[in-house]
Amino acid sequence: MSAIEGGRTTCEAVVRSCLERVAAREPDVRAWSYIDPAQAIAAAQAFDRGGKRGPLGGVPFGAKDIIDTFDMPTEWGTPIHKGRQPERDAACVALSRKAGGVLLGKCVTTEFANLHPGPTRNPHDLDRSPAGSSSGSAAAVADFMVPIAIGTQTTGSTIRPASFCGVVGYRPTYGEHRLHGVMEASGSLDTLGILARSVPDVALYRNVLLGIPPEPMMTLDRPPHIALCRSHIWDQFEPTTRTLVEDAALRLARAGARITEFELPADFARLNDAHRWISSFEFARTFTFEIENHWDEISDTLRGGRLHDGIDGSFERYIASKELAQECRTRFDSLWGDVDALLTPAAFGEATVGDWAFAGVPLFQLWTILHVPQISLPVFKGPAGMPIGAMLIAKRHDDRKLFACAQWAYQKLM
Amino acid sequence: MSAIEGGRTTCEAVVRSCLERVAAREPDVRAWSYIDPAQAIAAAQAFDRGGKRGPLGGVPFGAKDIIDTFDMPTEWGTPIHKGRQPERDAACVALSRKAGGVLLGKCVTTEFANLHPGPTRNPHDLDRSPAGSSSGSAAAVADFMVPIAIGTQTTGSTIRPASFCGVVGYRPTYGEHRLHGVMEASGSLDTLGILARSVPDVALYRNVLLGIPPEPMMTLDRPPHIALCRSHIWDQFEPTTRTLVEDAALRLARAGARITEFELPADFARLNDAHRWISSFEFARTFTFEIENHWDEISDTLRGGRLHDGIDGSFERYIASKELAQECRTRFDSLWGDVDALLTPAAFGEATVGDWAFAGVPLFQLWTILHVPQISLPVFKGPAGMPIGAMLIAKRHDDRKLFACAQWAYQKLM
Numbered sequence: 091m092s093a094i095e096g097g098r099t100t101c102e103a104v105v106r107s108c109l110e111r112v113a114a115r116e117p118d119v120r121a122w123s124y125i126d127p128a129q130a131i132a133a134a135q136a137f138d139r140g141g142k143r144g145p146l147g148g149v150p151f152g153a154k155d156i157i158d159t160f161d162m163p164t165e166w167g168t169p170i171h172k173g174r175q176p177e178r179d180a181a182c183v184a185l186s187r188k189a190g191g192v193l194l195g196k197c198v199t200t201e202f203a204n205l206h207p208g209p210t211r212n213p214h215d216l217d218r219s220p221a222g223s224s225s226g227s228a229a230a231v232a233d234f235m236v237p238i239a240i241g242t243q244t245t246g247s248t249i250r251p252a253s254f255c256g257v258v259g260y261r262p263t264y265g266e267h268r269l270h271g272v273m274e275a276s277g278s279l280d281t282l283g284i285l286a287r288s289v290p291d292v293a294l295y296r297n298v299l300l301g302i303p304p305e306p307m308m309t310l311d312r313p314p315h316i317a318l319c320r321s322h323i324w325d326q327f328e329p330t331t332r333t334l335v336e337d338a339a340l341r342l343a344r345a346g347a348r349i350t351e352f353e354l355p356a357d358f359a360r361l362n363d364a365h366r367w368i369s370s371f372e373f374a375r376t377f378t379f380e381i382e383n384h385w386d387e388i389s390d391t392l393r394g395g396r397l398h399d400g401i402d403g404s405f406e407r408y409i410a411s412k413e414l415a416q417e418c419r420t421r422f423d424s425l426w427g428d429v430d431a432l433l434t435p436a437a438f439g440e441a442t443v444g445d446w447a448f449a450g451v452p453l454f455q456l457w458t459i460l461h462v463p464q465i466s467l468p469v470f471k472g473p474a475g476m477p478i479g480a481m482l483i484a485k486r487h488d489d490r491k492l493f494a495c496a497q498w499a500y501q502k503l504m
Numbered sequence: 505m506s507a508i509e510g511g512r513t514t515c516e517a518v519v520r521s522c523l524e525r526v527a528a529r530e531p532d533v534r535a536w537s538y539i540d541p542a543q544a545i546a547a548a549q550a551f552d553r554g555g556k557r558g559p560l561g562g563v564p565f566g567a568k569d570i571i572d573t574f575d576m577p578t579e580w581g582t583p584i585h586k587g588r589q590p591e592r593d594a595a596c597v598a599l600s601r602k603a604g605g606v607l608l609g610k611c612v613t614t615e616f617a618n619l620h621p622g623p624t625r626n627p628h629d630l631d632r633s634p635a636g637s638s639s640g641s642a643a644a645v646a647d648f649m650v651p652i653a654i655g656t657q658t659t660g661s662t663i664r665p666a667s668f669c670g671v672v673g674y675r676p677t678y679g680e681h682r683l684h685g686v687m688e689a690s691g692s693l694d695t696l697g698i699l700a701r702s703v704p705d706v707a708l709y710r711n712v713l714l715g716i717p718p719e720p721m722m723t724l725d726r727p728p729h730i731a732l733c734r735s736h737i738w739d740q741f742e743p744t745t746r747t748l749v750e751d752a753a754l755r756l757a758r759a760g761a762r763i764t765e766f767e768l769p770a771d772f773a774r775l776n777d778a779h780r781w782i783s784s785f786e787f788a789r790t791f792t793f794e795i796e797n798h799w800d801e802i803s804d805t806l807r808g809g810r811l812h813d814g815i816d817g818s819f820e821r822y823i824a825s826k827e828l829a830q831e832c833r834t835r836f837d838s839l840w841g842d843v844d845a846l847l848t849p850a851a852f853g854e855a856t857v858g859d860w861a862f863a864g865v866p867l868f869q870l871w872t873i874l875h876v877p878q879i880s881l882p883v884f885k886g887p888a889g890m891p892i893g894a895m896l897i898a899k900r901h902d903d904r905k906l907f908a909c910a911q912w913a914y915q916k917l918m
Contacts, residue, residue, distance in 0.1 A: 160793070174591050184792035265826070270688035270790045278679060301789040302819045375715040376684045378598035379574070405716045409901055412679070420834060487823055 101148030101192055105134035108150050108194055111235045118216055120209040121230035123155040124162050125195030133192050144190030145294060145304040151186055152239035154227050155196040156203050156273035159183055166273050167199040167208055167223075170384045180271025182240055182282055182299050189298040194236050198226030202377065203242060203275045206391035212254060214476055218441040221254040223247040224283055228255040231285045238295055241283035244275040244369060246437075246454030248283025249481060252466040253437035256477030258496075260284045260292045263486050264461035267299050274376050276369040278412065279458055289497040292465070296489065308494040314430040316342055316482070316495065317352035321434060322359040323453055328439035331478055334470040335435050338480055338503055342433075345502040352432055355425075358418055358456065364411035365455030366399060371408040374400025415459050419486070422460055426485050431495040436479030440472035457481075463489040465496045469503040515562030515606055519548035522564050522608055525649045532630050534623040535644035537569040538576050539609030547606050558604030559708060559718040565600055566653035568641050569610040570617050570687035573597055580687050581613040581622055581637075584798040594685025596654055596696055596713050603712040608650050612640030616791065617656060617689050620805035626668060628890055632855040635668040637661040638697055642669040645699045652709055655697035658689040658783060660851075660868030662697025663895060666880040667851035670891030672910075674698045674706045677900050678875035681713050688790050690783040692826065693872055703911040706879070710903065722908040724844075730756055730896070730909065731766035733846040736773040737867055742853035745892055748884045749849050752894055752917055756847075759916040766846055769839075772832055772870065778825035779869030780813060785822040788814025829873050833900070836874055840899050845909040850893030854886035871895075877903040879910045883917040 109127045116122060130150070137148050158164050158176035165171045178184075183193065198208040200222035210225040212218040213233035220229040224241025228251030231239050241248045243261040252259020260283065267282045274280060282299060286292045290307060297304050318339045324332065343349040373396045374381070380388065381397065388397070438453055457464050463486070466479035482499060484492035523541050530536060544564070551562050572578050572590035579585045592598075597607065612622040614636035624639040626632040627647035634643040638655025642665030645653050655662045657675045666673020674697065681696045688694060696713060700706045704721060711718050732753045738746065757763040787810045788795070794802065795811065802811070852867055871878055877900070880893035896913060898906035 171591065177585065177588050179793045181790050181792055184796060185789065188792055188796050265692060266823075268688065268691060268786060268789045270691070271793075274682065274684035277682060277684070300819060301792065372682060375599065375682045376595050378595055378602055378715065379593045379685075382598060382602050405714060409680075413901070487827070 100134070101137045102131060102134040104148065105130050105150050105192060105194065108236055111233070115213070115233050115235065119211055119213050119229050119233050121197055121226040121233065121235060122152070122195045123165060123167070123198045123208070123226065129161070130192070130194050137190070137192050142190065144188060145298060146186065146190040148190055148192060149238065150194040150236050151191045152194050152197045152227055152230050152236045153183055154224050154239070154241045155199045156242060157183060157240060158271035159193060159196065162193070162196050164196065167201045167203065168387065170380055170387045176271065178271065181268035182272065185299055185301050186240070191298070197224070197230055197239055199223050200225060201389050201392060203244065203247060203273065204373070204392050204396055206389040212441045214256060215441065218443050218476065219254060221251040221437070221441065224251050224285065227285045228252055228257055228259065231255070231257045231287060238284065238286045238291055241285055242272060242275070243281050243283045243458060244279045245365070245458055248285065249454060249464055249466045249479070250437050252285055252468070253477065253479030254441035256468040258286050258289060258292055258468065259466040259479070260296070261458070261464045262296060263463045263489055276372040277376070278368055278372060279365070289465070289493055289500055293490070293493040307497060308490040310494050310498060313346035313348065314495040314498055315348040315350070315428055316431050316433050316499070317350045317429045319352040319354065319432040319434045319483070321354055321456060323456070326438060326453060327435050330473055331435045331437070331439045334478060335433065335480060338469065339433060342499060342502055350429070352429060355421065360414060361418060361459050362455040364414050365459045367403060367407050367411045368415065368459070370396045370400030371403040371405070372400070373397070374403065419460055422462070423485060430484070430491055432483040434481050434483065436466035436481035440474055440476035440478055457483055462486055463492050465492055467496055467500050467503070469500065514548070515551045516545060516548040518562065519544050519564050519606060519608065522650055525647070529627070529647050529649065533625055533627050533643050533647050535611055535640040535647065535649060536566070536609045537579060537612045537640065543575070544606070544608050551604070551606050556604065558602065559712060560600065560604040562604055562606060563652065564608040564650050565605045566608050566611045566641055566644050566650045567597055568638050568653070568655045569613045570656060571597060571654060572685035573607060573610065576607070576610050578610065581615045581617065582801065584794055584801045590685065592685065595682035596686065599713055599715050600654070605712070611638070611644055611653055613637050614639060615803050615806060617658065617661060617687065618787070618806050618810055620803040626855045628670060629855065632857050632890065633668060635665040635851070635855065638665050638699065641699045642666055642671055642673065645669070645671045645701060652698065652700045652705055655699055656686060656689070657695050657697045657872060658693045659779070659872055662699065663868060663878055663880045663893070664851050666699055666882070667891065667893030668855035670882040672700050672703060672706055672882065673850070673880040673893070674710070675872070675878040676710060677877045677903055680903070690786040691790070692782055692786060693779070703879070703907055703914055707904070707907040721911060722904040724908050724912060727760035727762065728844040728909040728912055729762040729764070729842055730845050730847050730913070731764045731843045733766040733768065733848045733897070735768055735848060735870060737870070740852060740867060741849050744887055745849045745851070745853045748892060749847065749894060752883065753847060756913060756916055764843070766843060769835065774828060775832060775873050776869040778828050779873045781817060781821050781825040782829065782873070784810045784814030785817040785819070786814070787811070788817065833874055836876070837899060844898070844905060846897040848895050848897065850880035850895035854888055854890035854892055871897055876900055877906050879906055881910055881914050881917070883914065
């Protein structure tokens with residue numbers, strides 16, 4: 091970013107270098123649902139001619155293909171909306187362009203940002219899954235095709251692809267960023283996500299997407315207090331993953347962090363079910379148009395999964411689940427004491443071989459439904475040499491403190 | 505509805521009778537931003553040919569022009585989006601059609617559902633305002649052009665037009681209905697709204713828009729406990745309005761209701777400011793695309809109002825306002841005791857003459873930000889003979905109890 095700002099290179103040169111990488115790798119990785127080199131170069135040239143720089147200063151970015159763009163189609167990962175061309179930018183894209191971002195292209199999403207996979211492969215091993223639903227956003231950043239990409243998260247759609255692909259993935263506190271122009275999956279749970287290659291890049295881009303001026307990273311006046319949180323799903327993580335996370339806690343303690351253990355209240359185990367009933371009830375209503383008019387073009391994965399749960403879902407169970415979630419959020423706020431961040435795995439293990447839908451083991455619902463900010467750091471390697479993320483979690487609205495802890499931890503663990 | 509179901513009339517006949525009323529009155533009232541008689545008749549004929557009835561059984565409905573429709577343009581009340589044609593229906597429209605509703609046309613919205621008025625006039629007195637932002641939805645229902653219409657509410661955009669135009673207006677508990685395909689104004693506050701001519705119609709349509717089966721109205725096993733809530737804005741209501749509401753409380757007591765008074769905690773007075781900072785911060789980010797690319801086509805009303813407050817709005821104040829709101833919502837839940845509903849005015853007084861933006865005295869933010877369900881009942885007449893609504897309010901998620909109390913009160917007050 092500073093190189094463009096300082097006049098040592100141009101946006102066009104950066105975009106051309108991204109496009110070279112895309113040309114070399116995209117036939118294998120398939121991270122993009124739309125990319126037109128001539129259009130990207132023209133946008134970069136327009137930026138280089140223009141006077142306004144902004145905090146992004148000409149950096150190219152990608153956007154998940156459920157995010158509207160006035161100059162590129164937005165197809166939601168479904169043949170139903172093939173060729174769909176919005177007439178305006180989603181808020182997050184308009185804010186990115188306003189800040190000097192240059193849209194390189196649209197990144198592959200799974201079908202309706204749900205479980206049915208798109209064509210994207212894991213850039214570290216093409217036989218493996220990139221995870222989803224922000225598959226293309228994570229793979230494109232991991233493969234150096236673009237330095238930053240916007241994703242979204244309703245369950246684990248940013249954190250898990252970040253873990254599988256070995257990039258930094260951030261899911262913000264629920265409700266801080268505007269989602270207008272972003273396909274809703276489940277409005278009570280949806281947030282944007284950011285995929286990038288460093289914590290400072292994520293921190294800068296968060297402010298861009300909030301539409302507020304850049305600010306320096308928060309600095310810690312002492313090493314952080316990090317609490318290892320195994321949670322009730324601990325035995326669903328692979329043994330190697332559990333060992334990696336426990337070992338990381340020891341290394342952070344040796345580096346000066348205060349390390350404790352954090353036990354969730356027993357009834358928080360009910361939150362994964364609450365997530366299921368909220369997300370499926372909402373999803374099935376959001377997509378009434380497609381269900382009524384295009385049922386045959388919806389995948390079996392989706393019809394037999396979230397739509398099966400949602401179409402005849404009980405309204406009473408939906409409201410009870412929302413009330414439980416709200417009650418747990420309020421209670422969770424009071425449990426932190428002086429803990430700065432929780433540490434837990436960002437995925438059950440390494441990227442799976444072949445059909446990645448298998449990897450849909452329910453793990454992230456707990457954190458997503460609590461509306462807390464989450465970040466995945468690419469600091470582990472599994473038995474096959476594939477990346478695994480360490481996840482840090484902070485209290486709602488403590489996103490800046492989360493970045494400070496994450497940057498500290500990243501430096502100690504790399 | 506039962507007449508179509510029973511075969512005593514057809515959807516086409518009902519639509520033709522609506523269209524006759526539109527033909528007679530629309531040149532004066534200007535409630536519709538899009539209506540094509542041939543298209544509406546074709547839709548009715550298709551319905552009459554079709555086998556599926558659904559709980560709406562062929563009833564025509566209108567939709568505010570910030571709600572996407574695959575077969576009609578959706579222009580958000582701004583020249584910027586003139587001719588904008590969505591490729592799919594918003595969730596609420598798809599659910600209405602699935603339930604057997606026939607879309608008659610699109611109802612006028614104010615610019616971006618904010619304060620700058622559209623062309624609609626009050627059907628009871630063409631020199632007066634219909635209020636906004638769901639101006640056309642309320643006027644069309646009030647003028648018997650359509651029995652039911654969908655609006656939205658971010659501040660008072662359903663309740664106030666209902667009061668000014670003399671129809672039943674309902675703002676549901678925040679978060680229960682899906683808003684996908686509805687223009688976002690302020691995502692933390694936006695809900696759908698329903699404009700109709702009776703409480704049972706509203707109750708039925710609520711279930712349609714929730715995508716759940718119809719259910720009978722809740723019945724009260726005793727007259728309701730209704731609490732008069734003057735709130736900290738009591739002296740901003742016109743004296744006549746205050747007298748009408750206090751008199752209504754006496755009449756309900758004589759009819760058997762238990763009537764008490766309800767005093768809000770003093771710090772709830774800060775919620776109107778919290779609403780201002782939340783809505784303006786969010787609004788200014790949602791519309792970044794328009795601000796950056798179409799500034800000259802935005803009204804002075806909006807540029808000097810919500811955008812002025814929002815564009816450089818403080819993020820810290822935004823978050824503090826959200827935290828205050830969340831804290832007050834939780835606290836409010838605990839204050840109800842055995843009160844079933846609160847009673848308060850639905851507008852400061854009668855519809856204003858001329859430019860209705862004047863009527864934008866901040867009154868409703870308190871209830872809207874508390875996320876509670878509200879209903880306006882057309883039971884009063886002001887000094888000029890214009891309608892004024894009585895507003896009933898219930899606890900979050902007690903929408904069905906709200907309808908039961910509203911129906912009981914409506915019968916006693918008419």
